[in-house]
Amino acid sequence: MTKTYEVRTYGCQMNVHDSERIGGLLETAGYAKAEGEPDLLVFNTCAVRENADNKLYGNLGHAASLKAKKPGMQIAVGGCLAQKDRDTITSRAPWVDVVFGTHNIGSLPILLERARIAEESQVEILEALEVFPSTLPTKRDSVFAAWVSISVGCNNTCTFCIVPSLRGKEKDRRPGDVLAEVEALVADGVVEVTLLGQNVNSYGVEFGDRQAFGKLLRACGEIDGLERVRFTSPHPKDFTDDVIAAMAETPNVMPQLHMPLQSGSDDVLKRMRRSYRREKYLGIIERVRAAMPDAAITTDIIVGFPGETDEDFEQTLDVVRRARFGSAFTFQYSKRPGTPAADLPDQLPKAVVQERYDRLVAEVNQIAWEENQRIEGRRVEVLVSDGSVSLGGGKKDAATKRLTGRARDNRLVHFVPGDAEVRPGDMVEVEITHGAPHHLVSDAPILSVRRTRAGDAWEARQGRTEVRSVGLGMPQIGVPDPLPAAVTACAAG
Numbered sequence: 001m002t003k004t005y006e007v008r009t010y011g012c013q014m015n016v017h018d019s020e021r022i023g024g025l026l027e028t029a030g031y032a033k034a035e036g037e038p039d040l041l042v043f044n045t046c047a048v049r050e051n052a053d054n055k056l057y058g059n060l061g062h063a064a065s066l067k068a069k070k071p072g073m074q075i076a077v078g079g080c081l082a083q084k085d086r087d088t089i090t091s092r093a094p095w096v097d098v099v100f101g102t103h104n105i106g107s108l109p110i111l112l113e114r115a116r117i118a119e120e121s122q123v124e125i126l127e128a129l130e131v132f133p134s135t136l137p138t139k140r141d142s143v144f145a146a147w148v149s150i151s152v153g154c155n156n157t158c159t160f161c162i163v164p165s166l167r168g169k170e171k172d173r174r175p176g177d178v179l180a181e182v183e184a185l186v187a188d189g190v191v192e193v194t195l196l197g198q199n200v201n202s203y204g205v206e207f208g209d210r211q212a213f214g215k216l217l218r219a220c221g222e223i224d225g226l227e228r229v230r231f232t233s234p235h236p237k238d239f240t241d242d243v244i245a246a247m248a249e250t251p252n253v254m255p256q257l258h259m260p261l262q263s264g265s266d267d268v269l270k271r272m273r274r275s276y277r278r279e280k281y282l283g284i285i286e287r288v289r290a291a292m293p294d295a296a297i298t299t300d301i302i303v304g305f306p307g308e309t310d311e312d313f314e315q316t317l318d319v320v321r322r323a324r325f326g327s328a329f330t331f332q333y334s335k336r337p338g339t340p341a342a343d344l345p346d347q348l349p350k351a352v353v354q355e356r357y358d359r360l361v362a363e364v365n366q367i368a369w370e371e372n373q374r375i376e377g378r379r380v381e382v383l384v385s386d387g388s389v390s391l392g393g394g395k396k397d398a399a400t401k402r403l404t405g406r407a408r409d410n411r412l413v414h415f416v417p418g419d420a421e422v423r424p425g426d427m428v429e430v431e432i433t434h435g436a437p438h439h440l441v442s443d444a445p446i447l448s449v450r451r452t453r454a455g456d457a458w459e460a461r462q463g464r465t466e467v468r469s470v471g472l473g474m475p476q477i478g479v480p481d482p483l484p485a486a487v488t489a490c491a492a493g
Contacts, residue, residue, distance in 0.1 A: 004034035011046025013196055013232065015079055017147050019044045021105055023139030029109040037066060040074045045081035047162055048336065052081055060093040067095055074112055078105065080166040083125060084338065090121045101125035102167055143461050144425030144454030146190045150178050150216065151197035156235065159273045159340040160302065163198065172206040179219055182226065189457025191425065192228035192383060200231050201238035214246040221250035228383065229253045230410065233260060237275040239284050248291035255292045256410040260300040264319030265312035268305050271344065278319055285323050296326040296409035303360055304333040304353030306344035313356050320363055326371050326411065328364045332357050365437050372435030379431050379447060380407040382415065386424035389414050415442040425454030
């Protein structure tokens with residue numbers, strides 16, 4: 001009988017990316033995605049989230065009871081926490097069959113077979129990425145939107161971040177390989193791609209072209225049928241004017257920028273080892289808005305970094321008010337073992353951090369709400385997703401399903417389809433009737449529907465699954481819907 005698998009993913013976009021590769025590898029090896037209890041359970045872990053190790057071992061404890069009831073079941077642990085705790089996972093959880101790192105995902109099927117034959121745990125952790133993994137198969141969840149990785153790893157040394165030690169130094173993918181994959185994705189029905197890297201602005205450092213990222217954006221603009229291009233995440237220290245020009249001058253590059261701030265205090269930025277200061281950050285935003293007045297700018301902010309004073313925090317609030325972010329992923333600082341910040345003096349009391357965090361969230365939400373209200377009455381183009389939502393608490397509202405999609409600036413839009421036939425992947429034009437703090441609503445009739453090849457591909461895919469082999473010009477990774485705040489930290493510059 002065909003063995004089944006389940007992958008449980010924790011962490012950032014990189015981990016989502018990796019989980020799709022894991023799914024592709026396993027299906028190529030003859031596994032099928034489980035609908036019930038799986039024969040193989042894979043934990044793709046994150047080392048950034050607070051208490052990540054405790055959560056993992058709690059989940060592994062539950063998995064042990066499942067394994068005891070199902071002879072032959074296997075358990076594998078991969079990802080950043082596996083890279084970090086390679087020596088302790090099998091000692092604390094001896095029922096784990098395979099431990100694999102961030103650099104050797106491709107070894108998983110072989111390691112599983114070794115563990116089965118040897119009847120003992122297999123641990124394989126590579127310290128560095130030898131070749132960019134462009135040739136792994138994948139199991140994409142979406143036919144109309146895709147991640148496309150342009151680099152892995154990071155050359156920065158932020159004191160709060162453990163990612164560089166787990167993902168390694170930056171390794172760039174050749175532009176031709178990136179563009180070949182994008183072209184193949186478009187041929188397969190994809191209309192939106194998100195270029196993915198730990199620091200996309202430093203793309204090209206490995207092959208000596210400091211303007212490579214701007215050139216890559218412009219090259220994506222030449223691909224017929226590619227309607228939307230996004231990217232995440234840039235780093236302010238490497239953000240150059242040629243990228244702003246490429247964004248503004250390339251019609252299919254969306255007017256959206258997610259650029260981590262982390263703190264509005266120069267003193268805190270210095271202790272974080274962030275190689276920019278508040279005025280440089282605000283200057284980038286000013287130039288982006290001068291080139292693209294309707295651009296939506298979002299960010300990441302850490303509250304309560306060691307030594308943060310009331311004045312430091314007020315400076316962060318000042319940047320938030322001046323920048324007018326469309327939204328922000330906000331984090332309370334907490335120690336991460338293995339990071340320099342964990343050993344810094346002046347760690348702040350939880351109560352102080354919580355109070356500042358609450359004030360920050362209130363400020364961010366108020367500004368986001370005001371910015372969304374400014375869009376009321378405007379017509380926006382929405383790429384329809386495959387979700388629906390009920391808004392409001394009344395019986396009438398609960399019975400009215402709204403479809404969901406993303407505007408060009410990546411704002412979430414809920415709209416009423418009415419009698420229109422609308423498929424995921426199609427484009428609709430709607431008028432915004434209400435701006436809420438975290439989304440936009442259109443209760444007006446749809447103004448227009450444009451059926452797309454992406455919608456055709458979605459329709460054709462219903463009832464079947466697909467694994468594509470990725471090489472030059474083959475699809476690689478999946479749906480880039482924005483992730484919850486708690487899972488974006490390690491890919492967020």
